Amino acid sequence: MPGFDTLLPRPVSVTPLPGTCPWPAEIEMRTDAALPAEGYRLEITPGGIVLTAADQAGRTHAQQTLRQLAGPDTFRAAAISAEHAVPCGVIEDYPRFRWRGCLLDVARNFRTKAEVLRFIDLLAVHKLNVLHLHLTDDQGWRIEVPGYPRLTEIASWRKESMVGRHDGPARDGQPHGGYYTTDDLHEIVAYAAERSITVVPEIDVPGHARAAIAAYPELGPETETPWEVWTSWGVSTSLLDPTPHTMEFLRAVFDHVLTIFPSPVIGIGGDEVPGATAAHGRLVADLATYLGTQGRRAFGWDEVLDTDALPPMVIGAWRDEAAGPRAVTAGHDVVLCPEDHVYLDHRQSDHPDEPIPVGYLRTLEDVYSYAPAVDGPHVLGVQAQVWSEHLDSVRRVDYAAFPRLCAVAEIAWSPAHRDFAEFLPRLRDHHLPRLDALGVEYRPLDGPHPWQTRPDVPPTSHRPIALRA
Template identity: 50%
Template sequence: MDLIPAPVSSVRLPDQDFPLDRTTTLTAPPELAGAERWLRSSLTAATGLPLAPGRPGEGVELVHDGTLAAEAYRISVRPGHAVLTAGGPAGALWGAQTLRRLLGPDAYRRAPLRSEWVLPGVDVEDAPRFGWRGALLDVARHFLPKSDVLRFIDQLSAHKLNVLHLHLTDDQGWRVEIKRYPLLTGKGAWRERSMVGYRAGQRRDDRPHGGFYTQADLREIVAYAAERGVTVVPEIELPGHTQAVVAAYPELGNTDVVDTSDLGVWTDWGVSHNVLNPSEATLRFFEGVLEEVLELFPSEFIHLGGDECPKEQWKDSAAAQTRMRELGLSNEDELQSHIIRHFDRWLAERGRRLIGWDEILEGGLAPGAAVSSWRGYAGGIAAAQAGHDVVMCPEQHVYLDHRQAPGEDEPIPVGFVRTLEDVYRFEPVPPQLDETAARRVIGTQANVWSEFMHSARDIDYRVFPRLAAFAEVAWSALPTDPAARDFAGFERRMAAHLEVLDALGVEYRPAAGPHPWQTWPGVLGRPIEGLPPVV
């Protein structure tokens, strides 16, 4: 049946097909009404069939079974009756996605192309391996219009990925409306120009770039995602990656070592040395920011970055050094840890949890914090062994902005070569962890950084088809030994899955290489050659 991600088990029953017609009904109990609503909307658009509500025991029926795990489901298709049994609303949505896939690629279109539709006779049992199956979308470096974010959510949900990590702020732009601090978007959301490719190429696009999401936009994004089983986790960077903040509110910078009064939003890629000062006033400012963020995002986790914070300004700042002495801190790493610990407590008091990049381990990690392990596995291993929850997203394996092939035609080639097979053989739980620590790996995530992606078309090319391979790693019960995985079988299923991506309008990278319009001739990238995956 070419299902991606692969279910726990599936049996094709060729003589048990269920033809659908205008009399076919769709029924669900109140607790699964969201999945019923989504399935009817999707299939009615694609098939033209009304799928009116019916009675239990006929048509397509959703059933709740509380003995199943929340994201687990079963599907049984027989002539005249298809039953989707789910452990909860999330399981019903994932089962609904599978039902749509069973109808074929045309079920992903927004208008009917044919009049005959058949659900194949099947028995499917399924449940995910990990609870956190995520993708990071960086909208700070290149702003992505709201409609494209909603489209990306559809892509995640179609692949049973359930977390959208939305990277909303960075040196190059601030993308979330904060009403009490209007200059964050009034000034911080706009930069004068952008680098084109890597800095060594010395190319610039002198067109101003920017944009932000209003609070109404973000509420819409969160609600839209929730209807599709996706939780939006916001990222607000601090104390580094914050030049856009300092450009908007200069007093938040280290004003005793740098003149921040005429600082602009950064127009380079990379990491700015203009970081936040560590004063109490700065903490109060970001508490105000986060109060509004918490109103917009109901997610358990709030991502506060915590990565790549240059310490030079703190070392040179008399105010920062005085602050360290007042707090009894011995070095700048401990000063950063103080800031992270402060917001860990602040979030915990409000029923939320902090998650940050693995640099938050430096100087001591807040007890309740979780770690996104991006610099290889080492940070995640240390965090898990210390009793912290971990999301594995090592750069060397699942950064999908990294190039997919070594060819000269790859557009703005950056990072490591990571092919479809490389992603499929990624194993999120390192063998160094014992059983107790391994349970701390709550999931995995693929990251999509947008310095070299200017539009949704660019994102499609970088992300797909590799995100489909990642989705199977995150969902399916694959062998934990990467060498034992059946990549040939996945490739065969992937050939059929490309028709789904075509129907969705995803401009993925062809196996033979980019189409001419997907190349960026003459734009310099930053390829990294000959480096093995870092453990």
């Protein structure tokens, strides 16, 4: 039977007691507002379980803890055994950070609604509470907007995709596309809310906007060549034209976004804008200000700190952690998501069988060793990023994200002191079987399975390159 030393993320405190409790068990629910937000206390005796929580999120997290204690088979879609038990004891637990997020890029490579719902389930298992959904980029637009039908007719698909690394010349010749209807997104939001997860949408402006410009060329600069949804990866120089017409378009888009997503934070991008002018900066600031008038706060990547007259925002510190203190000094809140620590699309080894060796080498131990260097009330938390340029199937997303996302979950939830030598056996012996039961095709600790390699896309270089684009 699993014990308390198998839990992931690691709880704040555990007091073991003799005996076991049959599972499923009668659970008495109580509320204690004195507990920290999302916190819970489990009192497990042979006769039953008392679950005391600060709020609904605390109850959700406590249920995930009980599933872990009951064994891997409880993570299967249907029961295959009627006999389970959980150890007796008292667990008191609450998260270190209030923002424990993961970005899923569905713009570069589209993930179906069912695949997004599955990803939400996997976040819930790990007590992560924010899904940052990257909905638009140069390579695709994934949300329908009333009055702008060409966003789904044109911007939602591209004629082919780049094969392999940044700046590679090869294309696969396969059309790629997809988008979510308004009802699809309402369903995703509701499904996440039932699991105490907030969906933060991102509409990236003024860069990463070539798909929108392909649908409505008047949003971008004049060109002799007709605009197309981009088939390359990397950073495009195609920027939205900072005109009143563009702002009218963006207000319409974000007004629709606000009817779908109740999140208090709405992503507006603001990153990687080569050739940006002061007018582009004002566009970002005006959009953030407009969201403020609607009772929301904008989330922008740390490049926006170079813009004047920004209202209070949430800043994603991705280029380095130095952006964190700078943002706090300027009156903003911060989410720590540094590329050199928690970008899960980056390669996991230098072995020649590793699929498309992108970016920095970041092993499981590297990710687990990340220690947020910035603290304080304006540091909301940490967030992993799953950019999808080279993740063209849900199997590839699984491989890139897991088990490194398990390490991020522990960083975000558990007390600051951590020991990889203690974490590894919990992961290997107890948590990976849970992922097996869930059907997650994670990267094995000793390297990829043969079917997880990508010999059709040989590496061209192993030099670190920033692929935030």
